[in-house]
Amino acid sequence: MAKTGVVTIRDVASESGYSASTVSIVLNSAPLSRYIPADTKTRIETAAKRLGYRPNPLARSLRSQRSNIVGVMVFDITDPFCTPILRGLENSLYQANYLSLLADAHNEPHRFERYLEMLLDRRVEGLIIIANWLVTDIKLLADLTERQVPTVVAGREVDFDLASTVSVDNEGGAALALEHLHRLGHRDIAFLRGPKALSSSGQRWKGIRNFAQSAGLTLDPKKIAELPELLDPNASFEAGMQLTSELLRRGKSFTALMAYDDVTALGALRALKKKGLRAPEDCSVIGFDDVAQAGLSIPSLTTIRQPMEAMGAMSAGIVLEAIKAVDLKKDIPVVRRKIAAELVSRESTRAIG
């Protein structure tokens, strides 16, 4: 054992009386270990245990080209949408003995790029991108899958056919929301659309239009406002508040309001309150996402739930599968999972009357 106090494989070798190679073979149950008699194995194993040997992952990675690390790139970690996904991810990776290198891009393309390079340099075996908010084009990913690094984008779809995606069924979810309001008798509905730059925005809107058409509901353009492009997901609270105030000031009447997401909806609730309107008595409000604070607000927010933790777990699963494939020199499987959203009915919506 060297002066550093760290036990190396050679220490185990000399302690057990075998060579380093044999120790390695035994401890890893390598193919060759099939020829090694049982008592040799136990001798080596007890020696290793006695010394408290822990293989150095750096050396191991260097040699075997496997880091047992995946990169996790987040676009904004302060987004409440992120953390449940991270939780789901982490859980699955932990089971599989992977660690995650976390990078927070702060919604800045340049930072994204730089982090991406750093992660690849570190030889991450896979990459998971939680793309909640604005993203420019993720073309940098090309460089990436070229290097045979399996990638999954969680949270939105992306037209880049080398990456897997896990996203919620925005269209269906939005339809669900509108259906809920419609079923409660609402016909005069205001909408706070998401910013155009977000693909989910268009999808949700499509779901709304589809349902409206099938239900014979007409959408009044005067009661439709669109969120500006914001860099900070938490800023949509302010935006939701202002747009709602605006609608109210313009004297538009509506009995329900459907917001792009929960934080926007909370902003709307606040605006209503300021105007002296009660939710849900005077106006029902529905959000989208079901972030943690949706359940804690007053009134608690009816919303469309994205199963974020499950999405995280699924993303991790896909990456781990792909890593296995790479291991076997097979092609990286690319999958696109779309998960159903679910209505969570709370206090902020009620039947008209």
Added chain:
Amino acid sequence: MAKTGVVTIRDVASESGYSASTVSIVLNSAPLSRYIPADTKTRIETAAKRLGYRPNPLARSLRSQRSNIVGVMVFDITDPFCTPILRGLENSLYQANYLSLLADAHNEPHRFERYLEMLLDRRVEGLIIIANWLVTDIKLLADLTERQVPTVVAGREVDFDLASTVSVDNEGGAALALEHLHRLGHRDIAFLRGPKALSSSGQRWKGIRNFAQSAGLTLDPKKIAELPELLDPNASFEAGMQLTSELLRRGKSFTALMAYDDVTALGALRALKKKGLRAPEDCSVIGFDDVAQAGLSIPSLTTIRQPMEAMGAMSAGIVLEAIKAVDLKKDIPVVRRKIAAELVSRESTRAIG
């Protein structure tokens, strides 16, 4: 350039006509490079650039025993208290060219232990522990600083004199909160104390007692409830709600309520509402932390702000400093920073009357 397509230092060496050693020395501006003439340097540098050489951090770490990685251990990433700290951390680490290995202990000691080992195995140069919620004794850390890994615990103090700590001044903050209520004229105040197992609980309580004494305020034990020990920080919403309902049911009268933290306070708000009481008209409510949702609730929550992002940045700074010290073979400096809390006055509190 090998078949793998990855450029190694040897490729740069042959491309530039110098040896790998020289390339390494030049590219790292190692001490020896002071003898290398400028044009050699530029030749090597352009060769490196031409080939797109990127040193393999694994190999580098293995040799130089420096990973450029710090471990970040979180006790529960879904705690809204965590993410701003993470943001602060990440920002500082990014500047310093460090990446973070993220581990989420889920409040489970066993998981904490296992992750700790994994991180140390990976030769993290420093460790930052975000200890928001329950922690058993962190004695495992002993093993750690023994290994010369600088450690800072963010979010609470810990009686382990080898780790630095960054925490908020709980005592002062709590006094600030009570002073705020007192100044508004409140004398009948209910308290939802934190669970005893949390050290911050005791500190905040001490601040309350101190202020009460100096202001001649008597604390009615009948209006003091204590949160149970919960594993899930988000569960304190339920707890806050139930304890408040309980107090109300027991017919206790109070004009203000001070909660252990924001999520508890939100629970209290909900309980008041359910009982038909308005906040702040019938009862003022104050929280602690200033998590993101505090500003979004209705009424928005008056609270004591922990500067979490700054705490994260400070933690990172301390660790980076300590890493420098280790580099110079100096002792790891251990510091204890206590940051002042700040009153954030919003809608949920108002003068009595």
Added chain:
DNA sequence: GGCCGCCATAAAAACGGTTGACGATAGGAT
């Protein structure tokens, strides 16, 4: 008796860098 397969282990060659110990040359001081 030569060849082959089966065991049991070890030696050696990677993996991709860093680094301390030199070598060689030239100029300046002694």
Added chain:
DNA sequence: ATCCTATCGTCAACCGTTTTTATGGCGGCC
């Protein structure tokens, strides 16, 4: 002349593994 020191580089060892390729001995088969 001799010694020292500064300059410019290279060699070879090393970091701690994994993995490929020996090295032998032994039994069986033609």
